[in-house]
Amino acid sequence: SQQGEEDPQALSIQEGENATMNCSYKTSINNLQWYRQNSGRGLVHLILIRSNEREKHSGRLRVTLDTSKKSSSLLITASRAADTASYFCATLSPRAQGGSEKLVFGKGTKLTVNP
């Protein structure tokens, strides 16, 4: 079953503004990852945050993780038109008995940055 749920489903902002996308999940995790997908293209790994981390930065990206609330947020500061894409969170859960770890994706947030 699906693990992550992003909100909002769609977000439209002006260039220069900040964009915040949220992700909630249901079970315990080893790590949480954010990916970007440009229209008609593959997924690009943006950032990984481990379950024992609370915040991580990479350039204009800031990710937070609250394991008590089972939620994460991705903040893109000073957005650019080139940031227009769909953003997905994905969770890697501990190995279940007899099973294997797997990366499970949410439905994504479609971000539009208007010039």
Place this chain on the structure above:
Amino acid sequence: DTAVSQTPKYLVTQMGNDKSIKCEQNLGHDTMYWYKQDSKKFLKIMFSYNNKELIINETVPNRFSPKSPDKAHLNLHINSLELGDSAVYFCASSQARLDYTFGSGTRLTVV
């Protein structure tokens, strides 16, 4: 050099046909995956191989059969294609389930 490459990029075929999608990674990763992205952009894992061993086999029709001749290759064969198989199929690889790299996708259209 493309890290994870899959071919073909586009595939249009008729119902009932059998088709294959190939994937190769040059990252030295130990695990490879097939994901399916439907028309609503929902990504769902289908299969995973670790060093040529099948470790994840989600509930997919047995018309779908993955094959991994070596740890750098994971192919997906689909028999008796149906309209509902139309989707974008992504190959991915990872090392120790940390660093996932995705291919650019194969857009399959069944007519």
